[in-house]
Amino acid sequence: MAQSIKLADDIMKIVRRESELQSRSVAGQVAHWVRIGRAIELSGHFDHARITAALAGQIETTALTSEEKDVWLDSFVEKMGQPGPDEKSYFAGRRQLGLGVGLDAAGNLVRGKTASEE
Structure with missing residues (x-):
């Protein structure tokens, strides 16, 4: 069963541009990236618990893999943009x-x- 989700305008702009470049539908592009993201998380080179620990200051970001650093940076920028x-x-x-x-x-x-x- 298909379901709708809301994505931020800046994310949708990227999805639309990339879907055109890759000759995919918008939904197809999102699904493609979901499969890639899942594969990365399951690859053994990515550990979300380590990213959470780095965000909490429990480990240094230098201990993260390059894939983990990318996700850490996105999360860090998002958290810094929100008031506590x-x-x-x-x-x-x-x-x-x-x-x-x-x-x-x-x-x-x-x-x-x-x-x-x-």
Whole structure:
């Protein structure tokens, strides 16, 4: 049974471009990459637990294979782009006080009072 999934626009742009270059459908390109990714994970040259350990700072990235480093880097960049719970809490508190700068729901820059204006 076919199922739908949501992929980010930047990923879909890559999939569409590559599917055209390889003369595959978009679904065929995604399926092809899934098979390749699975084969890499099962190859013995890739260990997701080691990537998780490197992301947690438990092992050095120099201990990873080149395949593991590629996945580690993608995961690292994604994690660094997302605020953590402490950061979310800090900025929520500043918004409640009307302090600092941020974005509204439409993505517009909003300026608040500075600490000296309190």
